[in-house]
Amino acid sequence: MGDVSGFHFQVVAALIFMIGALGVLVRRNIIVMFMSIELMLNAANLSLVSFSREIGNDQGQIFAFLVMVVAAVEVAVGLAIIISLVRNRDTVNIEDTSQMKW
């Protein structure tokens, strides 16, 4: 594949991860924050699969597969939490849910 190698994929993964991290930090909409977390997970997956290709070993792909399982569970539970949050407090803004302190 010519001049493209694992490094390029890693850079893409790094970029997506940072975008996800940025999204989690600066967005106030819980659903968008949640999507940003998914982005970070996917960046990690890309990194894993890329390393798997670089090493020539499929363990990284298996790990990515398991990460997807975790992500699926996380989404199911997280969205359920968001649903009950909206039902109870009628908001998806993270700043409106700051009662859990001290």
Add this chain to the structure above:
Amino acid sequence: MRTALFWVFSAAAVLSALGVIGNVRTPINSALSLVVSMLALAGLYVLLEAQFVGLIQVMVYAGAIVVLFLFVIMLLNLRGSGAIGAETQPIMKAIGALVAGGATLWLVRTLAAGRAPWPDVDDGFGTTRAIGEALYTDYVLSVQVAGVLLLAGIVAAVVLAKKKID
């Protein structure tokens, strides 16, 4: 061909990732950007000889997870972020973007130190059969744990989202 595909997919992935966090009008747009990003990533997986993971990426993320996102957004009928000023100040966003960019640069610099060419892989690499055999032999315990985790997630989701448990 593959190099071109790499650039197309990675540009799509990164740009649509930016779309996820940059779109403030409605979460639906973010979700759709997310789908595009996921599909582009699936393409990248296929370029990495990980066809199975790529397909699962499409099925799980595009086919289920983002659909769930959309389902919830539609169910809750969310349009926009709510009141004016609910989002972070632009100046803070800019600072955050700078910090993230700097960190990324540093990360890229670190990664660049470890550049290595790819080895050749045989035909079986990354196929359903290879992954399946590894999953059900060497990693069978992980699969079991993942199954238990899924079950717990299902139960948790039902308990959390149901208005009244009957």
Add this chain to the structure above:
Amino acid sequence: MATSTVFVAIFLFALVLLAFAPVMTWVERKQSALMQDRIGANRASILGFKALGLIHPLADVIKMITKEDTVPTGAHRLLHFISPFIAVVPAIISFAVIPYGGVYEMWGAHVSLTVADLDYGVLYVFAVGSIATYGSMLAGWAGNNNFGMLGSIRVSAQMISYEVALGITVVGLFMIFGTLKLSDMGVLQQETFRLFGFLEHFGWVAPDTKWIDWITIPMWGIVLQPLPFFMFLTALMAENKRAPFDTPEGESEIVAGYFIEYSGMKFGLYMMGEWIEVVVIAALLTAMFLGGWSIPWLREADMISGLTPILGENMANLAAMLLAVHVFLIKVIVLIFFQMLIRWSMPRFRYDQVMNLGWKILLPLSLANIVITALGILIVQEVTH
């Protein structure tokens, strides 16, 4: 690359299949009329030439293309525009992995009757099918219409639910064939097995008893996995959202559901998507459960080697290829009629019935099927070794 020369032909073939879609409107009208003891479409004519109503699809197309394309106020214009295409394209590209026949050698060319003979063909169909969900979901939302929203929510719930059952029902089949590749499945289904072979394995009859070798059954998917055939068909039809699973449309409750705000050819695209998917379903079921392009008890390789002395190698391969395509199409057409039959026989399910069918009947049954199939495979392995 010898195969690439053939791609063009195959793609043309796919386009021919696309022509099924307009014809499907005619088929649907005529068959429903037949079932309801009516005459059916017979008015459109060109110069008084009615052709059994076959002119109607043409009239429909012209009408749709010429109608005004309305976009409601407050709609998300981009999504409103793009949604019909998202709905149709996956259905079309699903054909890429359908094997219309095997691989044939003629005049030095290596002719494969599968556009993309992917290693994970069935998974590809599932993955592409899951994309189609967006076409329907976004349509309802983008139109800024409450009925549309309700339709969207119903679509997403129904599609997610049935995707689960869809994947799990055929796992038993994968376990038996040991492959996800549709062309491999087609080849494997040409084999036969001896119905009373177990008598010999258990040593209950003499080792060279003749009649045991005579009574054979083709190893079609429907023979090996009869229940999953129907479950798979059910799940696929639910994915296709046609009656009796058309709650997202639900004319009597939510007017037209998710495509309520569409008119003209965009509306037509949704219709087209559904019909194409009917064909896809028929083709997929044929390839997986009905022996693909094979004629029962007749192995294709045997046929070619039998015909070679008579016709020569090239002509023998060509004949086998044409035969395969026709056998495949006949099976597809039968299944299309079968789906129409169901569509016009059953009333629409209620929303909760749809969910119950998916989660409480199909899913447990398909899980049980995996266990039973695994046991069966183990037993067969134990007995035959």
Add this chain to the structure above:
Amino acid sequence: MTEHANAALRWIPLLPLVAAVLSGVWLVFTRRELPRAAVIGLACGAPIASFAIAVVQVLALATSLPADERFYVDNLYTWISAGDFHAELSFLLDPLSAVMVLVVTGVGSLIHIYAVGYMDDDQREDRGFQRFFAYLNLFTFSMLMLILGDNLLVMFVGWEGVGLCSYLLIGFWFLDDYNAKCGQKAFVVNRIGDFGFLLGIFLLFWSFTSAGLPTVEFREMAANIGLVANQSVELPDWLSFLPGYPRLGLLTLACLCLFIGACGKSAQIPLYVWLPDAMAGPTPVSALIHAATMVTAGVYMICRMSFAFSLAPGAQATVAWTGALTAFFAATIGLAQTDIKRVLAYSTVSQLGYMFLAAGVAAYSSAIFHVMTHAFFKALLFLAAGSVILGMHHEQDITRMGGLRTRMPVTWATFLVGVIAIAGVPPFSGFFSKDEILLAAHEAHGIPGNHLLWLIGLATAGLTAFYMFRLYYLVFTGQSRADHHTQAQIHESTTWVLFPLVVLALLSVIGGFFGLPDAYGELFGVQESNSLHHFLQPVVNAPVHAVDHATEFGLAALTTLVGLAGIALATLLYYWRRDWVAGIVAAIHPLYALVRDKYRIDELYDVLIVRPLGGISRGLLARVIDQGVIDGLGVNGVANSVRSLGDGALKYLQTGFAQSYIFAMLLGGALLVAWLVRGT
């Protein structure tokens, strides 16, 4: 080796365990009793079946194997495997354990049957019937583990098991606080002994390991005892009075530790105090555990370890002297007790002293012989006493009995047989076993003061005869001293109770002939009439003293005479001239009161040990160390400091804004990554 394997052995202990577990588990989970018939069938069937298996196996053992190769082994599985050390869960049936197994299962079965009758009218405790039998079966199982265990560890499991069951059964009627206290006393005193036993096991194991043979298995230890015979330990200065200072044979030390264990289990000085109080339990328990079987475990253990004791003369002398002193001491206390079961309890302690005397003078087969005959007549006496107690409506004070001979004829007859047997009147079983012990003591020239030991034993024989007949006369003869209400309801017991009495009476009469000394046998022209001794000899390997017949018969005559003198005195004082008793008691009142109060040993222990210990525990350990240091500084202190730290400062880190947490997390992750890649 294979001809010694025998898979039937496991069922001997297993059947009672199965019965105990079945009835116990049923009780725990259903909270209601099984039908009576089922309980009885389960509870009595298991020991009877064990007895049957034991009989078959012992017969096979005695007939099919040569005398010096006589053992069966049943190896279930490797219990502990650590390095070179392996402890098997295995059972050993050799002549020694054979005798004990027959006694335990045989007498045990009879007592189970008896208990059906005895516990039948027990209405004190809901579901008591089945619980009682679950415990009793569990006890049988533990006792059989103890006896059949092929190594010290299995034996120890049984040893602890019988202690537990003893505790459970003494405090069986735990609603009465006194009974529960008695159970605790027995348990605690036994713990002291068990600690010694455990130390002994450790010492033996340690010495064998240092000799290069890590083992706790009896046969292996016996075969290689020479490896450790010369090991010794250095003594501290304050023990300089001991013989052999400055070094003490390690085997002697180990044997002394084992003997402490035996003292606890078999109620010898100074740990005998629990046994009289153990009479708080139901009478079948007293008969089975505190007369026939468990209390003889110490004797059995010393016989089992005879290969070690034989090489530790110091330990042997200690055993012999402790036994003799206990025998005499307990017999004197028995003179003045008025509770029917307590008299029997002190008599048990006294008889156990005899057994230890025998074991101490290396007459192991005589000790086991006495264990056996004692099991017959003491079980008989206890059961008959139980019958009396039933008849008298749980009246145990002999000053309020009397005249029961005509009212309870079967009980009377069997009790009388028992009394005669224990008094040592020939040819009843007690005579032969006691005579053998006294002869052995007389001839044990290796033990310092062996003639004095013999003399103490002789005196004890007289005392025994006296107080047992005193008991008999007070209970069965004369006028009834009970109140009218009780008198009217005195009745003979049911067949469940009487059947075991008759069988045991028969055994008490003829039991002595299993070990008829050879000298007597020769009178009747029977060679080697002491079959028990010859059966046991290959295992215990006791030294044989050549005694001329004149000495033997002379000593026997003397013993008999002393016994008869005791009987005569008792007859005089408690049958013909009862009015003299008050005068004599008044004349020696301070001494009488001291004896009646059991020499106030319990009070002495209370002042010397229990109170100081209690004071230290309550005042120092509980208040200061536990509540102050561990709870106050440790648990609560840590909790309080964490709480105040969180309350004062750290809680403000929890802002409630999820994104601040995420930021901290990402920052931490970034720092971690930075640290990981710092070199590149």
